[in-house]
Amino acid sequence: MKVSIAVNGEQQQHDVEPRVLLVHHLRETLGLTGTNVGCDTSSCGACTVLLDGESVKSCTVLAVQADGRSVTTIEGIGSAAAMHPVQAAFQEHHGLQCGFCTPGMVMAALSLLEEHPKPTEAEVREGLEGNLCRCTGYHNIVAAVMAAGGSKATA
Amino acid sequence: MIPAAFDYVRAGSADEAVSLLAQHGDDAKLLAGGHSLLPLMKLRLATPGVLVDVGRVAELSYVRDAGDEIAVGALTRHRDVEVSDALRADCGILSHVAGMVGDPQVRHRGTIGGSIAHGDPASDLPAVVLALGGTLVAQGPSGQREIAASDFFRGFLETALAPDELLTEIRVPKLAGGWSYQKFNRRAQDWAIVGAAAARVNGGTNVALVNMAATPVRATSVEQALAGGASVADAAASADEGTEPSADLNASADYRRHLARVLVRRALDEVG
16 A cells, blocks of 8 residues: 655655554664664553654554654654754763663653643653663653753652 | 554545445454554454554544533544543543553554443443443444443453444543542553542442453442442442452452452542
8 A cells, every 4th residue: 555654754655565564664664763663562662753743652553554644753853963952851861771762762752742841750750651761761761851841850 | 563464444434434344344343543453463363354444534533512421532532532621621530541541652542432442341441431321322334323331341352332333422421529540550551450430420429340350340239338328438348249350460369359349449438
């Protein structure tokens, strides 16, 4: 089936099998490997991308479901030379250790900050409940997201 | 994990979805947000030959005032139920519990109708609609019919919906009194190990349980005890009567029975 998806602002047209998951379409067809596959069971959030601006787990979305919509991946928000403010906050607050969960954390944080522009610590912790960090570095991740949202971390 | 191959068709309206179901027969499954069905398909526990995607049927995404009730379109996403002003004002338990389903990413995709039609006894929303004495509206080849929530859940992942029917609307009463939802789990985003929904409806107190049988169930012994003037503590002590909880790696059956009694007591205390 032909799908047309605006990925990071660029219209991408491809013929895909209906069973292809969005995360595989992004990684294997479009070469956007910043989005990771972690658990592959919609638990860990490593594959989080924005679909029409809202966080979704791209291992549980078919590419055909994204047809006609816009998708933003970690590659679409900033670069090493010009980081997005949320990425910069993760660097500043040491919000990553091994880094595997980080793309998903950053994308989930963007969606969270859209819904709660100046979140409380509780809102950040609840808003990131769909993202697991197996280094267990949650403390600094929460601090980074609060700093990116202009809130002062109390923890 | 990749689903087995299937054909994909997209419905633009409820009518089109029903005719596509009739055309493709038992081999077809409806796809809404996909957050119950796609995980099953990835595990190859479900291998439908055809997916009828109703995810874009915008006419079934709404929250409407319907007199004594509020009508919620089956394709309304959990996030939209969570932030609905109409539900927050008049049926707060539904918006509150929609905000406890899964995690934010799941709530951006999953729909109320999908969750209820899936009929998982461990899900939050089926028990809430059951406690509220809600009504489910289904559309099939011969038109629409209304199904009481008490008649809807028939077995594990089994509902009163026929294979050629689409759930179109969920109706819940406007609440004048208190309500409570108690969800017990060990990890964020998990299903409830046990849950209890309680609400004052039409002068009585209704109670339903999550994950205490093959379907969500009403705690009728608790409701009858309260109606007969029993104290909260005495009524809650019978919360596990008539239930058939399963045992799994999270909890033994006895522990689930204990949780049901404790969570119902907490829920009734909160309902007041």
